[in-house]
Amino acid sequence: MLYLIPALPFFSALLLILGWRTFSRTTVSVIGCGSIGISALITLAQGWQFLQSGHDSMVQHLWTWVQSGSFNAGMDLRLDALSLAFVFVITFVGFLIHVYSTGYMADDADYGRFFACMNLFVGAMLMLVLADNLLLLYLGWEGVGLCSYLLIGFWYKDPANGYAARKAFIVTRVGDTAMAIALFMLFQYTGSLQISSILEKAPGMWTTGHATVVLIAFLLLGGAVGKSAQLPLQTWLPDAMAGPTPVSALIHAATMVTAGVYLVARTNVLFDLAPAAQTAVAVVGAATLLLAGCSALVQKDIKRVLAYSTISQIGYMFLALGVGAWSAAIFHFVTHAFFKALLFMGAGAVIVALHHEQDMFKMGGLRKSLPGVFRVFLIGSASLAALPFITSGFYSKDQIVWLAWSSAKGHTAYWVIALAGAFLTAMYTFRMVFLTFYGSYRGHAAPHTPGSSMMIPLYILAFLSTVAGFVELPHTLGHVTLFSDFLQPILPAVQMLQESTALEWTSQLLAAGLTFLGIYIAWVWVIQQPDGMRRFAEMPFMQWLRGFWYKGWAFDELYNELLVRPFVRTARLNRRDLVDKVYTTLARVTEWCHDALARTQSGLLRWYIMGVLIGAVLILSVLIWRIYI
């Protein structure tokens, strides 16, 4: 049964690729959504069976993929708690997004192509998380990269979208290359790409902090950083908003960008053996969450705000991974998937309602015209901002904030950064909410209410982003550990440095307070004192800072200067390829010979006879010379 989970999306993708031009829209919708829906149901059944069985993991060998010498990579699917969590999120959120897409993309001419790509994406992502060996994982990894490219550039007629797609593809490629090297090294040292056997062998092969394992861990981190849009490879994600909004919801919020989190969590043993790399994970996460939070604060495009917030939230997950709070990271991934998909789709509903207007400064006051969207968007925003006690985001983020300080690998600085990030998150989230839904309407087009196919998934996700938090409650608030118990066999429990209820209370209250402060500042900024804030923002330094943050800390410019320009310059230097010259010369000589010979084809009979005559004279001369002289 397990194989059906990735096979169904792949099959429907194939079906749609082959036949989308002939299928009607209804057929496409049924195939596209139905396959994912059945996958989700199978996931439920399979998950139930798995939990009942009591095993740590479940492996299904389909066939041997590559067999060469001692190298053996099979089409092996592995279901354990970690992959089950991911599969669950991918299929369910994926299904909801697919249903939503039937409404969002209803008027698009390439309806079928869209669903083909989306299904292919879901299949590849499922392959990624279900893979039992790293080669298969890499297949899924590249598959989602490809689908990401296809979907970001979905509206390829606008060159800017094509550019964004290429950027995403090339930037993630940097990380993918690092990851490929890590796989080569793992195979060289352990002789296998089987994840379980690597994780078993690793502690016996390397001592903690051994240079090889540190290098491998760093290379894996490189791959994770590329896919998850973390510092320094985060530049592609904001541009990836060029794709349709469901794509942003599915790929750039709920699933694909968390592949890096999955990879690090999956290879947690290696990171345990490489403290330097794990510290790097935490540092990357901390730096990214701050950077992206600041950038999100000044964006105008509603989708770019969400994009930066995604980067920032994945930064939280990386921070959790870095401090060894594996299950906290996965927990945050699950809740984040729900509320970020909700936010993106809510934003999509707003965008559709306003006839593809994405600028928040042309929205406003939509609370009254789009009450349904407003309600679910508010729930999602509250979850993102980690509004205390009632939202899932609070429980997952709070866990990370607390563990960043209290775990054995934690540090006060991480805690401070996490708190600052929480503050920023609240601020930019509610700035977005206030700009979009409060005040007065600043646009022109009359908003129209989205259809039920778009609203129902939103309600479901709103429900999920509220209740999903209650599966894991901190010590201070009920102490429920369903989720971390569930992940226990795969991911080791976090090692605590200090267990102090008082400190945990302090941390939680501080985080909650900062959230409220952030919301208040956003209120003041957008609603109460917009003029005062504008004056403040127009101070020269603030203006510069705003521009700097708006451009995402000018990373694009930096890479442009550092990498693109020198490369282009070098390419220009070698415009007439030196190696090519050899072949061009060869071609030129051949051409010249052709011209010379073609000139003899004059069509004048007498010249041909002259040629025969000269030939006869030459042959006879040679004959005479050979025989008589």
Place this chain on the structure above:
Amino acid sequence: MMNIHPTTAGMTLAGILFVLGLISILIRRNLIFMLLSVEIMLNAAGLAFIVASSHWAQPDGQVMFMFILAMAAAEVSVGLALILQLFHQLKTLDSDEASRMRG
């Protein structure tokens, strides 16, 4: 008379006739003249065969001459028909005019 061996004399005559035909075909542009030149050269070759036949006292040379004769007859008939067509198409007998195919 000079003491020249008959084979040498006959062969030399054949060579002279052949070369004359060759010169003619090289300098002429008129298609009928070119056909005549080919006839001269064929005839010279036939002469060489006859001389060789008598030199070796074998009939093969004469047989070859007969074949040359047959071939010349066929060639002339087809050649003349071609020239006729060309003359109708191009209104001239200039061989250089029929160079459009560059063949």
Place this chain on the structure above:
Amino acid sequence: MDLTFYIAAAIAVFSTVMVVTRFNIMHALLYLIVSLLSVAVIFYLYGAPFMAALEIIIYAGAIMVLIIFFVMMLNLGPETARQEKEWLRPGMWLLPALLCAVLLGELVYLIAQSKTPVTGITPVPPKEVGRSLFGPYILAVELSALLLMAGIVGAYHLGRQKKKILHRFFESNAS
């Protein structure tokens, strides 16, 4: 080698030179017939009387007459002779003559150098020729029959004037 050969050879060479130099096509043809007749004499001298007869009957008699009729049919008047004169400029002669002189020199050198046994002229009677022709060469005879057949069909097909069949290469020029 007797005098007859030299006289015949001289006539052959002279008349051939005349063929090469004539401007009027009819004159050239008549000189060519003279040349062929003298070659027929040489055939006779070399012990091939049947071939000499064939030379006269088929070459001089049939083929040349065919060409003469053809020329008459085309009705090439003095205009052609004038054009021929125009085409045959002295400069044209130089290179072909030079090359052909080299070729002739080489041929004569090769003929003179040959170390074949001296046997003189041995007549080969037509009977032997016939035996050989319908003995070992029977296949070649059949092939030449085919060739003649193809020649007849080809000439008929090409010479047809029923309607003007334009080859695609000539289309643009067909006015």
